[in-house]
Amino acid sequence: MIPDELFSPRSVAVVGASEREGSVGRAIMENLIERFKGTIYPVNIRRKTVLGLRAYQRLSELPEAPDLVVVAIPAKFVPEVIKEAGKVGAKAAIVISAGFKEVGPKGAKLEEELVRAAREAGLRVLGPNCLGVYDAHTGLDTIFNPSDRQGKPGPGNVAFISQSGALGAAILDWLHESGIGMSKFISYGNAADIKEWELIEYLAHDPKTGVIGAYIEGVEDGRAFMHAIKEAVKARKPVVVLKAGKSERGARAVSSHTGSLAGSYRVYEAALKQAGAIIVNELNDLIVALKTLSWLPAAKGDRIGIVTNGGGAGVLATDAIELSGLRMADLSSDTIRYLRERLPPAAAVGNPVDVLGDAPPERYEVAVDAVMADPGVDAVLVIGIMQSPAFKPRETMEAVRSAVRRHGKPVVFVGPGGEYTTNNLKMIEREAGIPAFKTPEEGVRALGYLVTWGKVLRAHGVGGER
Amino acid sequence: MIPDELFSPRSVAVVGASEREGSVGRAIMENLIERFKGTIYPVNIRRKTVLGLRAYQRLSELPEAPDLVVVAIPAKFVPEVIKEAGKVGAKAAIVISAGFKEVGPKGAKLEEELVRAAREAGLRVLGPNCLGVYDAHTGLDTIFNPSDRQGKPGPGNVAFISQSGALGAAILDWLHESGIGMSKFISYGNAADIKEWELIEYLAHDPKTGVIGAYIEGVEDGRAFMHAIKEAVKARKPVVVLKAGKSERGARAVSSHTGSLAGSYRVYEAALKQAGAIIVNELNDLIVALKTLSWLPAAKGDRIGIVTNGGGAGVLATDAIELSGLRMADLSSDTIRYLRERLPPAAAVGNPVDVLGDAPPERYEVAVDAVMADPGVDAVLVIGIMQSPAFKPRETMEAVRSAVRRHGKPVVFVGPGGEYTTNNLKMIEREAGIPAFKTPEEGVRALGYLVTWGKVLRAHGVGGER
Numbered sequence: 001m002i003p004d005e006l007f008s009p010r011s012v013a014v015v016g017a018s019e020r021e022g023s024v025g026r027a028i029m030e031n032l033i034e035r036f037k038g039t040i041y042p043v044n045i046r047r048k049t050v051l052g053l054r055a056y057q058r059l060s061e062l063p064e065a066p067d068l069v070v071v072a073i074p075a076k077f078v079p080e081v082i083k084e085a086g087k088v089g090a091k092a093a094i095v096i097s098a099g100f101k102e103v104g105p106k107g108a109k110l111e112e113e114l115v116r117a118a119r120e121a122g123l124r125v126l127g128p129n130c131l132g133v134y135d136a137h138t139g140l141d142t143i144f145n146p147s148d149r150q151g152k153p154g155p156g157n158v159a160f161i162s163q164s165g166a167l168g169a170a171i172l173d174w175l176h177e178s179g180i181g182m183s184k185f186i187s188y189g190n191a192a193d194i195k196e197w198e199l200i201e202y203l204a205h206d207p208k209t210g211v212i213g214a215y216i217e218g219v220e221d222g223r224a225f226m227h228a229i230k231e232a233v234k235a236r237k238p239v240v241v242l243k244a245g246k247s248e249r250g251a252r253a254v255s256s257h258t259g260s261l262a263g264s265y266r267v268y269e270a271a272l273k274q275a276g277a278i279i280v281n282e283l284n285d286l287i288v289a290l291k292t293l294s295w296l297p298a299a300k301g302d303r304i305g306i307v308t309n310g311g312g313a314g315v316l317a318t319d320a321i322e323l324s325g326l327r328m329a330d331l332s333s334d335t336i337r338y339l340r341e342r343l344p345p346a347a348a349v350g351n352p353v354d355v356l357g358d359a360p361p362e363r364y365e366v367a368v369d370a371v372m373a374d375p376g377v378d379a380v381l382v383i384g385i386m387q388s389p390a391f392k393p394r395e396t397m398e399a400v401r402s403a404v405r406r407h408g409k410p411v412v413f414v415g416p417g418g419e420y421t422t423n424n425l426k427m428i429e430r431e432a433g434i435p436a437f438k439t440p441e442e443g444v445r446a447l448g449y450l451v452t453w454g455k456v457l458r459a460h461g462v463g464g465e466r
Numbered sequence: 467m468i469p470d471e472l473f474s475p476r477s478v479a480v481v482g483a484s485e486r487e488g489s490v491g492r493a494i495m496e497n498l499i500e501r502f503k504g505t506i507y508p509v510n511i512r513r514k515t516v517l518g519l520r521a522y523q524r525l526s527e528l529p530e531a532p533d534l535v536v537v538a539i540p541a542k543f544v545p546e547v548i549k550e551a552g553k554v555g556a557k558a559a560i561v562i563s564a565g566f567k568e569v570g571p572k573g574a575k576l577e578e579e580l581v582r583a584a585r586e587a588g589l590r591v592l593g594p595n596c597l598g599v600y601d602a603h604t605g606l607d608t609i610f611n612p613s614d615r616q617g618k619p620g621p622g623n624v625a626f627i628s629q630s631g632a633l634g635a636a637i638l639d640w641l642h643e644s645g646i647g648m649s650k651f652i653s654y655g656n657a658a659d660i661k662e663w664e665l666i667e668y669l670a671h672d673p674k675t676g677v678i679g680a681y682i683e684g685v686e687d688g689r690a691f692m693h694a695i696k697e698a699v700k701a702r703k704p705v706v707v708l709k710a711g712k713s714e715r716g717a718r719a720v721s722s723h724t725g726s727l728a729g730s731y732r733v734y735e736a737a738l739k740q741a742g743a744i745i746v747n748e749l750n751d752l753i754v755a756l757k758t759l760s761w762l763p764a765a766k767g768d769r770i771g772i773v774t775n776g777g778g779a780g781v782l783a784t785d786a787i788e789l790s791g792l793r794m795a796d797l798s799s800d801t802i803r804y805l806r807e808r809l810p811p812a813a814a815v816g817n818p819v820d821v822l823g824d825a826p827p828e829r830y831e832v833a834v835d836a837v838m839a840d841p842g843v844d845a846v847l848v849i850g851i852m853q854s855p856a857f858k859p860r861e862t863m864e865a866v867r868s869a870v871r872r873h874g875k876p877v878v879f880v881g882p883g884g885e886y887t888t889n890n891l892k893m894i895e896r897e898a899g900i901p902a903f904k905t906p907e908e909g910v911r912a913l914g915y916l917v918t919w920g921k922v923l924r925a926h927g928v929g930g931e932r
Contacts, residue, residue, distance in 0.1 A: 027855075102812075145853045145854060145855060146855050150886075162778075164779075166778060167777075167851065167882070169851070169853040170883045173883040173884035173885075173887065176884050177884030177888070242782075244781040246789060247789055253777070253814075253818055256816065282782070310632035310633055311722075312632060312633030312683065313632070315711055315716050316710050318715050319713045321715075322713030328715045348722045352719055354722075357632050385636050386615055387611045387635040387638075387639050388611060389493075389611060416639075417617075417636045419643055420615040438750070439748060439749040441748040
């Protein structure tokens with residue numbers, strides 16, 4: 001069991017706390033001082049204070065047992081610190097330090113010592129060779145990259161675990177830029193003690209987490225990993241997996257990166273799908289999937305309706321739907337008649353519904369409302385070509401939003417273009433909570449994840465929506 | 467033959483010039499007054515001046531024959547204007563007006579009249595139902611969207627033709643945001659007279675154009691279209707095609723959009739490939755391909771080297787290379803020995819070369835230089851995880867740039883992340899002219915287009931590079 005203290009400690013001791021500019025020990029102290037609400041104990045063998053806080057020479061000198069110990073000192077001293085942490089009664093440790101399994105046989109031996117120390121001391125260890133934890137709710141934050149280059153999302157329901165620290169940090173930064181709220185970010189490094197499957201299992205039961213993302217290179221215990229995913233699915237939490245090492249050369253690169261075995265991707269893929277994971281094929285889609293699954297409910301089926309003010313973009317969306325295994329909804333004759341009566345003669349009232357380049361917000365509202373009301377439609381893609389002078393971004397957003405409120409089916413927005421469009425897409429996301437993308441194909445992929453998630457829920461007997 | 471006057475007229479008459487706020491006739495006048503260097507003749511039956519310029523009631527009253535006539539009046543008056551334009555000696559016309567073939571049989575008849583008038587008058591007509599032309603070099607600009615929402619690229623070598631006006635405008639806007647320079651943007655609408663193949667043929671011989679992009683829904687004369695692409699290839703200009711209507715439902719949507727027949731995509735795809743076109747699968751890749759082909763030379767082969775400061779991103783790039791049909795370069799034993807001597811022991815010196823998270827610019831320079839110098843490498847992907855405190859964006863860019871200068875092989879840059887990273891990617895593009903992408907997979911696709919282009923050049927016997 002992973003103790004809650006790994007994420008919500010009342011007190012944290014930082015072994016290797018420092019004032020040295022650019023040091024990991026200083027960056028972690030600054031993070032904690034800025035946001036962490038519990039007690040902070042800097043531990044530094046040579047100092048009386050660190051950044052204004054009283055410092056201790058060793059863990060045994062602390063006035064109480066710290067819930068969590070963060071370790072950022074050279075590898076060779078780490079096993080001893082873990083022993084001491086156990087002795088004083090800490091529940092968990094995060095070992096940031098590198099220099100273990102990933103550097104060869106000597107490091108591997110040190111890592112075995114570390115694990116033995118943890119087992120004997122009865123405390124759980126995250127890492128080593130990791131960035132550790134960012135918990136947006138408790139303010140625990142060991143991600144030591146400089147704040148001007150490392151964005152960290154505000155509180156939300158997305159949890160992310162990463163085998164790679166550097167790529168994990170980049171994803172964390174991107175999630176922040178994308179306006180996605182997070183519960184926990186966990187860089188687990190070498191997974192010497194705490195395994196990726198334990199983290200997923202923990203997150204499956206974490207009340208702050210609604211969606212789980214994972215960057216994985218290799219897993220040691222495939223069976224436990226798949227089981228953990230199933231637990232998350234039972235708790236109605238989608239698990240989005242980006243698996244690296246899909247190709248033969250990629251698998252070779254994995255073993256030179258983290259020393260883990262990537263295994264056959266076909267086998268992984270089949271097992272992941274069976275467990276109910278949502279697999280993304282590339283890094284960009286990871287962000288698309290996490291955003292969409294965080295903000296929208298699962299789709300009850302795969303029939304997609306399109307409302308657009310530009311015919312060309314509607315065709316591209318149609319292609320993307322058909323070629324990705326989703327289905328173009330067939331609108332009912334009632335819907336078609338209704339649209340025919342209310343839209344201009346030149347409008348297309350099949351699917352895609354083309355409300356034409358001069359469409360005012362009211363026309364969008366009529367069309368989106370009618371398409372969403374159609375029982376043959378499970379989800380809707382709304383396209384706004386915003387270069388056109390007639391397009392009113394804010395009013396159109398309101399129109400779409402009010403249709404969404406009435407029908408509750410998932411909707412994403414698409415607007416291709418440059419700066420003006422990009423700013424309005426951000427507005428639509430921020431103010432209406434509607435995922436907004438630059439291309440029809442990306443919008444269709446987003447809906448595809450909601451469709452897959454709906455299928456997973458039904459296949460696992462946990463209902464048609466989240 | 468398309469007359470040069472369609473893009474470089476000495477004088478333009480605007481039939482339908484107006485001062486009415488929000489009108490097409492006003493927007494076009496404003497565009498021309500702002501940037502067009504030739505003479506502008508507003509034609510308006512009711513006004514003496516338009517925006518300070520002397521206006522004429524009819525074309526026949528102009529003091530000289532205008533090279534080009536832009537027409538933005540209701541459809542039913544258009545054939546008459548075309549006749550008159552021919553009579554006064556104009557060389558070409560752009561008909562912005564809609565209400566022709568795309569609105570049904572009545573419009574189709576009007577369109578036939580328009581074509582007959584053009585043939586009899588001996589002038590060539592672009593459109594109708596189009597946005598017309600933006601020529602970044604001459605300042606001719608009939609794209610009437612408001613300038614605060616419609617970006618237009620500065621001068622450069624990319625030409626783009628679009629069957630869809632709205633989507634074309636969105637692409638134009640996006641090209642601007644992407645920092646891609648353009649020669650000509652052409653929205654050709656219904657292609658009543660001037661056909662898409664004629665435009666490609668014209669651009670194949672246009673000295674200002676180096677790369678041609680096209681958004682196509684359907685072509686009337688496939689043979690002529692393929693022939694025009696071959697001419698462009700012979701002139702060493704890549705033709706990038708985004709074809710809509712790939713699926714059955716997509717093809718149906720095409721015919722309700724532009725009334726053209728999409729045809730079987732398989733047939734198109736085979737013919738396009740044989741002609742030497744570079745096919746992109748989705749809208750985003752159109753921008754990726756145009757940028758990369760505009761800025762970089764063709765690759766002489768498909769063997770890709772990777773230099774990265776993050777193992778995970780290197781693995782994702784490796785996967786993307788292997789799964790997209792490119793090849794991971796096998797570095798020579800000399801290169802490996804050289805790197806082993808100069809990089810830290812923990813660095814990976816196979817391909818991907820991992821210069822580690824603490825890599826200073828010098829380490830990048832050593833690695834990129836060695837990988838580019840290796841005769842077994844045709845193109846290089848450089849990855850910079852910028853959240854890491856050690857990464858120096860500007861100095862690393864300079865290091866990569868100097869290696870590029872020495873070896874001349876194509877290089878793209880990849881940096882995943884949020885705002886800080888995004889800003890630095892833009893800097894790398896702007897200052898070094900190195901295409902920079904947010905994900906390894908997108909970077910690999912970019913290199914894939916250079917590899918394809920190299921293959922096309924060799925297959926058509928026009929040499930290995932551009």
